[in-house]
Amino acid sequence: xxxxxxxxxxxxxxxxxAKKDSDTKFVPENLDTLKKIIxx
Amino acid sequence: xxxxxxxxxxxQGINNENELKEAxxxxxxxxxxxxxxxxxxxxxxxNGITFDGNSEYPVLSSSNILxxxxxxxxxxxxxxxxxxxxxxxxxxxxxxxxxxYILISYKDLTDNRWKIFAFREALDISEExxxxxxxxxPPSSIDPRKLQSKYRNLAYWEIMDGKNFRSNDRY
Numbered sequence: 001x002x003x004x005x006x007x008x009x010x011x012x013x014x015x016x017x018a019k020k021d022s023d024t025k026f027v028p029e030n031l032d033t034l035k036k037i038i039x040x
Numbered sequence: 041x042x043x044x045x046x047x048x049x050x051x052q053g054i055n056n057e058n059e060l061k062e063a064x065x066x067x068x069x070x071x072x073x074x075x076x077x078x079x080x081x082x083x084x085x086x087n088g089i090t091f092d093g094n095s096e097y098p099v100l101s102s103s104n105i106l107x108x109x110x111x112x113x114x115x116x117x118x119x120x121x122x123x124x125x126x127x128x129x130x131x132x133x134x135x136x137x138x139x140x141y142i143l144i145s146y147k148d149l150t151d152n153r154w155k156i157f158a159f160r161e162a163l164d165i166s167e168e169x170x171x172x173x174x175x176x177x178p179p180s181s182i183d184p185r186k187l188q189s190k191y192r193n194l195a196y197w198e199i200m201d202g203k204n205f206r207s208n209d210r211y
Contacts, residue, residue: 005115007198010191017188030195033091033157037146037199038115
């Protein structure tokens, strides 16, 4: 099980939307930041 | 007579005081770097004290701290640090500007050091979270941005706010 925050969920949603738009430039940089802040 | 719970509270108080000191030191270093940002030394000073190495910041001529403190997030044991400051800088058009700025930092658990998450013009973060949500549900017809940008924006403000860190178990 992975701990996930509301912000992480929204970044994942953004990523899914980017995939739908075929946006290969999408970089979920804040997701990496959150993983460093929230104990996993 | 002190009970065990008092010792726990006392310990937490000392720990918070130390964390505030540490976070404040990094914020001071960050402000110092911004006064030198037009020099390579200033850019070098930013290494390792920000989460995002690509952000652009103003070159400061001076700053005055208005407020600083730790704030709770809704993940147990995770705190954020907030500083409000009046900054003096020069705009790209060479005009002197004086603005209230907000700095948000968190501790990076990978190296146990406080790092700057954001430094920007001060505004009401809770209101920004509310506004970002309102652009998603119900879908706003006046906001032409793609849904991915809206979710990205909401996530950014949730991190700034720290109150939307609530942990859920994900499969």
